[in-house]
Amino acid sequence: MSRAPAIEAVDVRRSYDLGAEQVHALRGVSFTVSDGEYAAIIGPSGSGKSTLMHLLGCLDRPTSGTLRVDGRDVAALSDAELARLRNEAIGFVFQAFQLLSRSSALDNVALPLLYRGVPRAERRERAEAALRAVNLGHRLGHRPTQMSGGEQQRVAIARALVGEPRILLADEPTGNLDSRNGAEVMRILEELNAVSGVAVVLVTHDAEVAARARRQVRVRDGLVELDTAAANPAQEPVPDPARGGRVAAAGEERA
Amino acid sequence: MKGWEAFRVALDALRANRLRSLLTMLGVIIGVAAVVVVVSIGAGAREQIESQVEGLGSNLILVVPGEAGQRGAPTVSRMTLADEQLLERVVGDPAAVTARLSSGERIRAGAASAFTTVHGADADMPRVFDRPLADGSYLTATDVDTRRRVAVLGSRTAEQLFADADPVGRQVTVGGTRFRVIGVLAEQGESFGVSQDDEVHIPITTAQRILGVDRVDAFAVRAPNSEVVPAVSRQLHAALKERYPDQPFSAITQTQILGVIGNILGLLTSVLAAIAGISLLVGGVGVSNIMLVSVRERTKEIGLRKALGARQRDVLAQFLVEAVLLTTIGGVLGILIGVVGSVLLDRFSPLPAAVEWWSPVVAFAVSAAVGVFFGVFPARRAGRLDPVVALRTE
Numbered sequence: 001m002s003r004a005p006a007i008e009a010v011d012v013r014r015s016y017d018l019g020a021e022q023v024h025a026l027r028g029v030s031f032t033v034s035d036g037e038y039a040a041i042i043g044p045s046g047s048g049k050s051t052l053m054h055l056l057g058c059l060d061r062p063t064s065g066t067l068r069v070d071g072r073d074v075a076a077l078s079d080a081e082l083a084r085l086r087n088e089a090i091g092f093v094f095q096a097f098q099l100l101s102r103s104s105a106l107d108n109v110a111l112p113l114l115y116r117g118v119p120r121a122e123r124r125e126r127a128e129a130a131l132r133a134v135n136l137g138h139r140l141g142h143r144p145t146q147m148s149g150g151e152q153q154r155v156a157i158a159r160a161l162v163g164e165p166r167i168l169l170a171d172e173p174t175g176n177l178d179s180r181n182g183a184e185v186m187r188i189l190e191e192l193n194a195v196s197g198v199a200v201v202l203v204t205h206d207a208e209v210a211a212r213a214r215r216q217v218r219v220r221d222g223l224v225e226l227d228t229a230a231a232n233p234a235q236e237p238v239p240d241p242a243r244g245g246r247v248a249a250a251g252e253e254r255a
Numbered sequence: 256m257k258g259w260e261a262f263r264v265a266l267d268a269l270r271a272n273r274l275r276s277l278l279t280m281l282g283v284i285i286g287v288a289a290v291v292v293v294v295s296i297g298a299g300a301r302e303q304i305e306s307q308v309e310g311l312g313s314n315l316i317l318v319v320p321g322e323a324g325q326r327g328a329p330t331v332s333r334m335t336l337a338d339e340q341l342l343e344r345v346v347g348d349p350a351a352v353t354a355r356l357s358s359g360e361r362i363r364a365g366a367a368s369a370f371t372t373v374h375g376a377d378a379d380m381p382r383v384f385d386r387p388l389a390d391g392s393y394l395t396a397t398d399v400d401t402r403r404r405v406a407v408l409g410s411r412t413a414e415q416l417f418a419d420a421d422p423v424g425r426q427v428t429v430g431g432t433r434f435r436v437i438g439v440l441a442e443q444g445e446s447f448g449v450s451q452d453d454e455v456h457i458p459i460t461t462a463q464r465i466l467g468v469d470r471v472d473a474f475a476v477r478a479p480n481s482e483v484v485p486a487v488s489r490q491l492h493a494a495l496k497e498r499y500p501d502q503p504f505s506a507i508t509q510t511q512i513l514g515v516i517g518n519i520l521g522l523l524t525s526v527l528a529a530i531a532g533i534s535l536l537v538g539g540v541g542v543s544n545i546m547l548v549s550v551r552e553r554t555k556e557i558g559l560r561k562a563l564g565a566r567q568r569d570v571l572a573q574f575l576v577e578a579v580l581l582t583t584i585g586g587v588l589g590i591l592i593g594v595v596g597s598v599l600l601d602r603f604s605p606l607p608a609a610v611e612w613w614s615p616v617v618a619f620a621v622s623a624a625v626g627v628f629f630g631v632f633p634a635r636r637a638g639r640l641d642p643v644v645a646l647r648t649e
Contacts, residue, residue: 059561059562059643079567080566080567083561083566083567084564086561086562086563087563092562098646100556102267102271112564114260114264115564115566159563163564
């Protein structure tokens, strides 16, 4: 089965017009994420990793270069087509959970299916299954305000997975959690990645979290500074990329 | 997302902000209720007047100077009592024509006094206008011929001047002249809270002397039956036109009176309903305003929904349905209040009110239209939000 990679970025650039000034947030980024991969995008603030995250999430289009998500050229899609691509190919997990506080866990999780036109009964069934998968089968009717941060993030993960996407994009998923809950969320993400084969892309500045990913993509000044996939094709888990010694990967940098 | 899904999502959002939703609806509720009540009062007034005019009998013709329905200064009558015979010849019945000269005067009886309408009339009045007496007797031909100073009181005037005492045989003073009360007219009731029994009838010849004139304001003619009314009315007009070639006359039939009153009431109702409609418009602006606030407050939610796959039109539909729900729920509440208010007004106030079947239907349609009109702008704004920017909002 010659399926297109989950994500394929070739010389992706993104600049913003701020009045007279042009800000180049991404200055030519290329990499590929295959199905079942588990990658962390790391970099200091202002490095362009948020911009990259928005592009990978199909919330934005590149200024130039080619970005294919689920085999589709993001720049060529209309707003409505992008919305559909997000709905079908991508699951989002945000740092601040982004749950609807008025709605129950079940309704929150079912939300992506609403926009896919799935009938109500099936939505509820699938949302319940997704909540059970993150061990929240007993919390279906609870509202986010009645849950701990760890539980809320698990609801968010269930919501990201309910539509069975190819890619799960997690933006600082442990940023608002204590270490115990953070570890639990990471364990669930790893398990899902292993069991369902969904490609997980984490955006984080937490070295510990990044270290648990099998692949690290380090972004700096709008460029990929380091990509362990190229340095380590076997995609073995890398013990600690944050602790220097990986200057050899500088060759991956694209000018 | 299907239509009823948007409906459910919108209803949830309104429920989450119950007090605000209700306050936002209030403008529409008041506007719709006001329109329904005004239209009901207009319809009630028309019904009441129609029944009153019909009570006069459908074969009554009023002969007045001037051209009915024409603009300009009211014409002073040049008709005199001598014209009565002319009209009587046209109808072929001397008892079917009665003359009238009216003036507002103060009337006194001892210490009591009242301001009232004094009608100079003749013996044929009760038959022509179908006004029976409650007590005593009415003016006679002799009273008129000899300019007697006798008076017949309307029931309300009698009550004002003499309270419970019997007025017949007592004295009243009109314009410095003393009159003996010989009768009291039967009660006619009220119209728009104004008594129809606040009047005094005296012989028309006596009235002419007191006022120092020899004119007659109008003649009322009762045609033998309603079929000949148009023909008789034309003949009356022609006869007078021959006698007074340079003075315009009108012979007004009941149908014409109904038409004129209908036009006036229709116009009045439209103007009042339009004023009430303005509050509906203001209510619409309120809805628009609150929807804009709501879009701003829920920017993050909109961003999230878009990230999860909501298209521009899904978000637009959600907010538009919300606005339309606000105005239509408000509209239904306003209709309920308006209908109940109309019924209560009709029952417990002098104002007549009759709910027209079409007014709630139109009110509902208009409130839905107001929702669409004032909801589109905020909803488009919501739909167009950039998800990246929206998600970043705090």
